[in-house]
Amino acid sequence: xxxxxxxxxxxxxxxxxxxxxxxxxxxxxxxxxxxxxxxxxxxxxxxxxxxxxxxxxxxxxxxxxxxxxxxxxxxxxxxxxxxxxxxxxxxxxxxxxxxxxxxxxxxxxxxxxxxxxxxxxxxxxxxxxxxxxxxxxxxxxxxxxxxxxxxxxxxxxxxxxxxxxxxxxxxxxxxxxxxxxxxxxxxxxxxxxxxxxxxxxxxxxxxxxxxxxxxxxxxxxxxxxxxxxxxxxxxxxxxxxxxxxxxxxxxxxxxxxxxxxxxxxxxxxxxxxxxxxxxxxxxxxxxxx
Numbered sequence: 001x002x003x004x005x006x007x008x009x010x011x012x013x014x015x016x017x018x019x020x021x022x023x024x025x026x027x028x029x030x031x032x033x034x035x036x037x038x039x040x041x042x043x044x045x046x047x048x049x050x051x052x053x054x055x056x057x058x059x060x061x062x063x064x065x066x067x068x069x070x071x072x073x074x075x076x077x078x079x080x081x082x083x084x085x086x087x088x089x090x091x092x093x094x095x096x097x098x099x100x101x102x103x104x105x106x107x108x109x110x111x112x113x114x115x116x117x118x119x120x121x122x123x124x125x126x127x128x129x130x131x132x133x134x135x136x137x138x139x140x141x142x143x144x145x146x147x148x149x150x151x152x153x154x155x156x157x158x159x160x161x162x163x164x165x166x167x168x169x170x171x172x173x174x175x176x177x178x179x180x181x182x183x184x185x186x187x188x189x190x191x192x193x194x195x196x197x198x199x200x201x202x203x204x205x206x207x208x209x210x211x212x213x214x215x216x217x218x219x220x221x222x223x224x225x226x227x228x229x230x231x232x233x234x235x236x237x238x239x240x241x242x243x244x245x246x247x248x249x250x251x252x253x254x255x256x257x258x259x260x261x262x263x264x265x266x267x268x269x270x271x272x273x274x275x276x277x278x279x280x281x282x283x284x285x286x287x288x289x
Contacts, residue, residue, distance in 0.1 A: 010092070012089070012090070015089055015092060015126060015127045015128075016089060016127060016128060016129065016130075017127075017128050017129070018127065018128055019125065019126060019127030019128040019131070020092055020126050020127060021038075021123065021124060022092070022093070022124055023038040023121070023122070024103070024121065024122050024123065025037065025120065026118065026119060026121065028118075029070060029120045029121070029139070031065065031067050032063055032065040032067055032068060032069070032070040033063060033065075033070070033120070033121060034063070037121060038121075038123050041074070041076070041121070041123070041135050042076060042078070042125075042133060042135060044061060044074065046059040046060060046061045046074070047059070048060040048062075054079075055077065055078045055079030055080070056075070056076065056077045056078065056079075056098070057075075057076050057078075058073060058074070058075050058076075059073070059074055060072070060073055060074075060140065061073075061074050061137075070120070070139070071139070071140040071142065072120050072121075072137040072138060072139055072140060073117075073137070073138050073140060074135065074136075074137050075098070075099055075102070075135065075136045075137075075138075076099070076133070076134070077097055077098050077132075077133060077134045077135070078133055080098075080132045080133075080134075082130070084096050084097065084132060085130045085131070085132045086130070088124065088126045088132045089126060089127060089130065089132075092124075092126050095124075096132075097132055097133075097134035098134065098136075098213050099122055099123075099124065099134035099135050099136035100122065100124050100134055100136075101213060102136055102211075102212055102213040102215075103119055103122040103136055105212035105213065105215035106119045106138070106212055107119070108186070108212075108215065109209065109212055109215070112180060112181060112186065113180060114177060114180065114181065114209055115177075115206050115207060115208045115209065116208060116209055116210065116212060117138040117139055117140075117208065118138065118139040119136070119137070119138055119139075120137040120138060120139050121135070121136075121137040122134075122135065122136045122137070123135055138210075141197050141208055141210075143199050143201060144197040144198060144199050144205075144208065145197065145198065145200055146193070146194040146195070146196065146197055147170075147193045147194070147196045148192075148193045148194050148236065148240050149194075150198050150200050151167075151240060151241070151243060152240065153200055154166060154200055154242070155241060155242035157200075163242070166203065167242075167247055168250065169203075170198065170207070171247055171250050171251045171254065172254055173207045174196060174207065174251060175254035175255040175258060176254075176258060177196075177207055177209060178191070178229070178230075178233070178255060179255050179258035179259050181209075182222075182226050182229070182259060183258075183259065184217070185217050185218060185219055185222045186215060186216070186217045187215070187216060187217070187218060187222075187225035187226065187228070187229050188209070188212065188214065188215060188229055189214035189215065189216065189225065189228065189229065190211055190213075190214050190232070191229040191230070191232045191233045192232055192233065192235075192236035193233065193236040193237055193240065194236065195209060195211050196208070196209060196210075197209075197210055226267075227267065227270050227271055227274060228274070230255075230271045231270075231272075231274035231275045231278060232275075232278070234248065234271060234272070234275040235274075235275040235278040235279055235282075238279055
């Protein structure tokens with residue numbers, strides 16, 4: 001995969017006064033997208049799964065083409081903070097926008113052997129006069145649900161023995177996926193249960209990881225970010241129907257074995273303490289304190 005580049009030979013003055021841009025589309029999806037996508041993408045209207053706030057939006061969009069339909073999630077950023085704008089102006093191929101960064105992180109996830117949503121299209125518009133906008137399209141994981149929804153559904157649908165078998169397989173897959181990420185000293189930084197996706201209609205469903213916009217690698221501080229990821233994940237299992245302490249212990253035993261942790265007892269204490277703090281803070285917000 002060759003990374004797209006901003007318009008070559010643009011001087012800083014040109015970028016400041018006239019602007020530049022880069023755009024990319026997946027070769028395997030290109031014939032199902034409008035030919036003028038990059039020109040119209042920031043104006044596409046959709047109320048399907050629309051979430052919009054603070055200069056950004058996410059929505060679900062379906063394209064119908066002779067070669068077949070394509071359903072995507074479209075993330076757009078209309079207003080970005082000044083440090084990001086200045087960085088993009090100075091280094092236009094640096095992928096400084098959230099969309100540009102996540103596009104890069106999706107490919108990084110694939111390099112690590114993770115299952116992540118297929119990127120469909122991405123682009124940044126940089127300038128003029130400090131303006132930066134960006135977009136990212138990822139293919140919908142049709143039929144998949146986030147785990148905080150999938151687990152309660154299957155608890156009600158399956159008999160206890162089948163549900164326990166399904167959970168054991170799921171937990172093993174989660175531990176393997178998470179350990180693979182952390183062994184590369186790469187961290188999700190938003191590792192909640194809702195970012196693992198599974199197809200509840202398949203007992204052998206693959207496990208996907210989504211929302212990689214904060215993904216980053218750290219060497220010297222890897223232990224800190226590992227604790228943060230795992231504390232977020234532990235916290236997100238609290239109060240989810242169908243998850244119990246046996247499941248949490250099974251994940252931890254598999255994960256620590258895969259990681260060959262040197263001080264697992266210390267890790268466990270720190271992770272539990274951080275998860276409890278997240279939970280207490282969340283309860284305070286819910287109660288309006």
